[in-house]
Amino acid sequence: MSSSFQINIERLSNFAYDTLNPNISDSTDPRVPIPLDNTTGEVILSTIRLPVQKEKSFIWLSATVGFRVNGPDASNPPAAMIFRIYRGNPDTGNLIYTTTDSGQGGAGEPTFRTTNLNHVDTQKKTCSCVSYTLTVEAVDIESIDIIGPITFTAAEILDSN
Amino acid sequence: MANPLKIRLGKLIQFIFDILRPNTSNSTDPRVPVILPPASEPVTLSCITVPVSKESPLVWLSATIGSLSVFSLEPSRLVFSIWRGQPDTGELIFSTADNGQGNGTSRTTTFTHVDQPNRRFCRKITYCLTAQAFDNEDNINIIGPVTFTGASIKN
Numbered sequence: 001m002s003s004s005f006q007i008n009i010e011r012l013s014n015f016a017y018d019t020l021n022p023n024i025s026d027s028t029d030p031r032v033p034i035p036l037d038n039t040t041g042e043v044i045l046s047t048i049r050l051p052v053q054k055e056k057s058f059i060w061l062s063a064t065v066g067f068r069v070n071g072p073d074a075s076n077p078p079a080a081m082i083f084r085i086y087r088g089n090p091d092t093g094n095l096i097y098t099t100t101d102s103g104q105g106g107a108g109e110p111t112f113r114t115t116n117l118n119h120v121d122t123q124k125k126t127c128s129c130v131s132y133t134l135t136v137e138a139v140d141i142e143s144i145d146i147i148g149p150i151t152f153t154a155a156e157i158l159d160s161n
Numbered sequence: 162m163a164n165p166l167k168i169r170l171g172k173l174i175q176f177i178f179d180i181l182r183p184n185t186s187n188s189t190d191p192r193v194p195v196i197l198p199p200a201s202e203p204v205t206l207s208c209i210t211v212p213v214s215k216e217s218p219l220v221w222l223s224a225t226i227g228s229l230s231v232f233s234l235e236p237s238r239l240v241f242s243i244w245r246g247q248p249d250t251g252e253l254i255f256s257t258a259d260n261g262q263g264n265g266t267s268r269t270t271t272f273t274h275v276d277q278p279n280r281r282f283c284r285k286i287t288y289c290l291t292a293q294a295f296d297n298e299d300n301i302n303i304i305g306p307v308t309f310t311g312a313s314i315k316n
Contacts, residue, residue, distance in 0.1 A: 010171020015219065015314050017275040024256040025240060062223075064272040066257040105260060109236040109296065112258035116271035149257050151273045153221065 013057065014156040016050040020148045025066050025112070027148030033068075034146035036138040042090060046152035049131045056159040059121040061085060061097070063134050064151040066114050069105035070143035079103035079141040083117055086133045093133065096121055103141045174217040178310040179207045186227050186267065188305030194229075195292070195303035197239075203248055203293040206303060210287045211311040213278065219314040222255070223273040224290055227306050230263030232299035237261035239301055243274060244289045251289065261294055261301050 020029040034043055045065060052059070065083065081103045086093040097119040105111025121132075134152050138144050181190040195204050211220050222243055230237070239261040244251040255274040278286055290309050294301045 005166050010173050012171045012173035012314070015172055015221070017219070017221070019275055022254070023274055024242075024253065025258040062273050064257065064274070068258075105236060105262070111236045111260050111262065112238045112240075114241075114257045114259040114270055114272055116273065149255060149272070149274065151275065153273060153275060155221075 042137040069111040184306040197294040203291040207309040217313040225308040237297040238295040
């Protein structure tokens with residue numbers, strides 16, 4: 001039996017993040033605007049890599065995405081924005097989280113929206129580094145622009161047990 | 162076999178927060194309601210001062226704001242901003258726009274940002290959260306909750 005002596009002072013063991021620069025609405029970062037319509041399909045917004053410990057831990061993921069709805073307006077059938085988080089990349093990774101938000105708005109003037117997401121990844125780790133990819137897909141929309149901000153964070157929290 | 166003494170210092174150095182009391186929708190806290198009339202200037206909702214050091218160069222910020230759009234049938238915009246320093250003299254480090262449309266419509270906006278301030282800065286950084294309404298026909302009221310958190314994190 002191991003007799004190593006370990007002092008855990010805190011449980012936040014690793015933190016990774018990605019933001020636009022500047023991370024503001026209508027950012028001048030060349031990564032935005034990302035125009036979306038019904039033919040665009042799934043688009044990657046952000047990828048982060050997080051070093052992880054050998055011990056059992058949870059990965060707390062959070063993201064904020066700002067977008068502008070140019071149409072349809074509220075009198076038309078609902079439009080949807082599907083946000084997904086993959087462990088790994090969308091082609092070969094595992095889908096671990098999705099949420100759907102409204103893509104409706106815009107009646108002459110555009111509608112501005114902010115979506116925030118939170119998830120905890122509890123999957124057992126297989127290596128010393130894990131990557132996460134945040135994507136968006138627009139469904140039944142006319143025209144939406146991802147304009148910023150885009151924030152994507154991952155925090156490794158050590159399990160207490 | 163090795164018998165190592167292992168000391169793990171976590172990466173969360175400080176955690177600072179500001180909330181209404183009670184932090185509820187239509188809170189009785191005297192700080193709300195904050196009225197945003199048409200064509201109004203940005204209003205400060207909350208300021209927090211986060212201790213930072215050379216070894217904690219990241220500040221993870223998050224906020225949640227509850228609002229009520231009284232009467233704005235055309236699209237209007239509610240812009241939330243985070244300033245490093247005071248809004249008039251500081252640096253804009255984050256902003257996001259949410260829908261301000263509605264007719265007695267309640268809405269909750271949540272967002273996160275990570276600030277990497279210049280390390281030559283001082284030992285404490287004040288962050289201020291502001292709200293400003295654009296193109297609203299009637300008032301948009303900040304009614305609670307208002308939550309603003311800052312966690313300084315070692316890189």
